[in-house]
Ligand SMILES: Nc1ncnc2c1ncn2[C@@H]1O[C@H](COP(=O)(O)OP(=O)(O)O)[C@@H](O)[C@H]1O
């Protein structure tokens with residue numbers, strides 16, 4: 001390896017710094033650039049370090065550390081921040097990761113764990129792609145009129161507003177999708193153009209072909225304007241588009257639609273979370289049960305599927321426990337019924353929070369976006385981090 005990645009180490013505890021340095025010395029491709037006992041002095045160096053790793057201890061004052069992580073991230077977007085702490089709760093981990101840390105290491109540091117996380121980090125940084133950092137969420141049901149598009153659109157808007165990170169929203173209802181209408185967009189390019197050209201579009205160019213929603217970090221790929229074009233789009237092209245988007249976006253939200261074909265299955269396979277949407281009536285619940293059977297056949301882990309009840313009123317004849325028993329899946333989230341606001345949003349071509357941010361549905365979508373983002377963070381951690389039982 002011709003060039004080492006610089007590591008900036010911030011830890012008040014000298015003993016802990018020595019341990020980290022000793023472990024780092026066993027790794028190839030990294031070298032300690034500087035160590036600090038307090039974080040103020042790290043900012044200047046972090047700002048000019050380009051691609052680097054910042055190991056920062058957050059044990060003493062979590063709120064202060066969270067702000068410091070945000071500052072480092074704003075000064076250097078290529079800094080790969082790893083937070084360390086002698087405490088571990090889901091709350092702490094989520095706070096530091098939301099601030100911009102990519103990994104979390106629990107103290108006392110276990111050598112094998114430390115080396116594994118650092119090795120993965122070095123590979124990620126060097127491969128430029130950082131594959132794990134983009135999460136794909138899709139809305140699915142084999143019935144129409146359930147709320148899939150409403151949920152995909154409002155969730156994508158909330159995720160973009162909450163995280164300020166880039167969110168892609170894709171309409172996979174390749175014949176007569178609604179996403180562009182729900183956001184009142186007239187995309188100059190749609191899925192057919194992007195599919196045909198995906199092998200020639202680099203990150204910046206791909207972004208230019210997508211349609212940005214107002215001044216937000218949300219970018220849309222709409223269904224083809226001409227229905228005939230949709231049949232020419234292949235599952236392989238969908239895979240290539242998702243792979244390309246993963247390099248630029250933090251979240252991809254896909255409105256999958258009701259069709260089950262090789263394209264939608266490709267998108268479902270790629271999804272980290274599938275929001276299986278149901279409403280509380282017998283036919284919808286039966287369909288949901290069938291979707292679960294399909295997911296079982298496709299070999300999906302139960303954890304990937306989140307059952308969402310839309311248009312929930314709370315006074316239904318069918319109880320949540322009955323649904324859970326039939327569908328064999330816990331209800332993950334309930335979205336209240338509010339036809340007036342939802343229709344008004346659709347007719348005006350805006351998300352519900354632009355109609356009334358204090359309405360029950362707008363507030364519910366906001367909480368839903370937080371819950372999903374937290375869930376994805378903990379999902380990633382339990383994959384990388386085998387002491388999750390301590391979180
Ligand atoms: N939470 C809700 N409360 C009331 N009506 C809703 C809610 N969510 C969606 N709807 C309505 O349900 C209808 C279908 O929604 P849509 O998102 O187009 O479903 P799908 O994409 O599954 O066909 C729309 O008229 C929409 O206004």
Ligand SMILES: [Mg+2]
Nearest residue numbers: 148149173178
């Ligand atoms: Mg729809």
